[in-house]
Amino acid sequence: MYAVTFNNVRKRLGDFELNIPKLAIRQGYMTGFIGENGAGKTTTIKLILDMLQLDEGSIEVLGKNIKGGSVSIHQEIGYVGEPTGYPEETPLEAIKDMLALFYKNWDEVLYKSYMQFFNLNSKQKYKDLSTGQKKQFAMIMALSHHPKLILLDEPTSGLDPVVRNEILDILMDHMQNEEVTIFYSTHITSDLEKAGDYIVYINDGQIKLNSEKDTLLNEYSLVKGPKALFKGDICKEFLGLRENSFGSEALLKNKKVAYELFGEEVKYSKPTIEEIMIFLSHNNSKVVTEKALRGGNKQC
């Protein structure tokens, strides 16, 4: 079962084009949506919310097409955007009153318990909150109406590790207590290593990777060794290659294949999601070197 499905989706915004032929977000899991700045993460989320008009294709959310079904769909969606869109001069209690009106499943008890947990004063104005508290409040508003789908657009951006951890804990706690799907867009990949089930990587408007997190981290392999070993036909096996003055480093999709190619001559390690993202962002077999960072890439 899928919470969100994309079919032949295209959207052009100026010079940028989002092109997603097929993408399906599994229901009941947390899917991390990663990509560098300007990759198309926010555009994708705004298309799901029908904030932007599709040029081509269709998107279904919880089994309904977003065109025509957006009102009932939005009842089931909790959204934390960047910016959040809350009025700065308004007390938290008034913001809650403004928005709770619209949700049939608004849970005042849950709202109060989250406010207490995060130690937020509802009489305070939104502008008087710290950056972390603003995100916490946005998260509370997104969770307090028992949504089935939670869309988070960089919810932990600009936050210190302690607050980020608190927000992730509340999300994971919510997932344990409710049947909920989380679609979490971020460029802070360490958050997903802790909590994510699936990873979708977008680059320049296209989906480059869509995989289970555990598969990614357990089967992908980082290989480090002398430059001489990273030449020739074996380059076509690399998802990415980096060179520096000490040697070369390559990312391969399969540990077994890596071992077959290099044997004991190199060092193997488990890549982090961040490292996978960095290697993929430079396309297949493109080399990133110290010289390249100063200007121009060299093909393997």
Next chain:
Amino acid sequence: MLESVIKLLKKDWIFIKSSLKNLIFVALIFSLVMPWGNGGMLLVVPILVGYLFNYGLLAYEEKYKMDVLLCSLPVGRKEMCLAKYIGPLLYTLISTLVMMVSLTVRMVVQSSWNGEVLVNLLLTVIAIALIYNAVILPIILYFGAIKSRWVMMGGYVLAFILMGMSSSEYSQQLQAIIRQGFHTKIMSSLVLIGVVLYGISYGMSRGIYNRKEFK
């Protein structure tokens, strides 16, 4: 649909009450004070109130990027647009009633009570409110509050220039024509024209809202 529009109106009222009390204060003061000036000042009130509760509210929403939040709520674009038309009109009608009460008090105090004049003024004010809001709402919704400020300022400057350029003789002729036409039937027709324009304006804004992208 009506339920969603009512919720949007309630939301706007909570927002105004909690964060934009100055709008209510200014509208009330003008509605109470202007009737004690000359007739022309009275006719400015629906324009001012319309400006405050249309442009003012939309400008705040744009400043805080509230439209992005609004879009994530379970309301359709049709309802969002309708609330933009009903809300400010309601506030304008309330300020009109306050103004009429103030004008009645003045007439009684000055022993110059004239029921027909009162009714005609009420109809004129309602007509002006409808026509003014019908004109500015699509402009604000299309251009956004910041850009439409320049469009509206340009319109006001042009109006003031035209008024300033008109000779006093022409101005007196115009006033005479207005006095002659100041009948209940004519004013009622003006209200009807206002209602039709309001409907056309809503249709245009619906089209703008349907195509709008909340970037």
